[in-house]
Amino acid sequence: MLRIGKMTDYAFVILDVLAERPLEPMSAQAIAGLTKLSEPTVSKIMKMLAKGGLVTSMRGAGGGYTIAKTGDQLSLLEVVEVMEGRLKLVECIDQSHDCAVRDRCNVQGNWNGVNAILRNALAGWSLNDLKQGRANV
DSSP states (O other): OOOOOHHHHHHHHHHHHHHHSTTSOBOHHHHHHHHTOOHHHHHHHHHHHHHTTSEEEEOSTTOEEEESSOTTTOBHHHHHHHHHOSOOSSGGGSTTOOOTTGGGOSSTTTHHHHHHHHHHHHHTOBHHHHHHTOOOO
């Protein structure tokens, strides 16, 4: 089954909270309070989002996390790939993958088009589109 992980789902919840307060640095503790997620979970997700450039982190008094883009600019694909890694439906999308049935596979390489359609669909939806239930297609 094609499904994003729980941490990715939580990342969208966290990013939505940050998008509603784009100029207000928020601590992991404050985010946890607003989202009802545990602080260790929020901290782990924030580190991933910061490493991926989706949030910025400021230390010290008045510091915290802020979203790096507006909710209209942040695509679902960006979030999924920061949290889950590069989107690839099957291993043979990656040419370096060593496949045991490569010589007998009639669909080899044909998943690339399907993968591109899924990537484009996720790239065409923003965080705000997800929140509002509409697509930018």
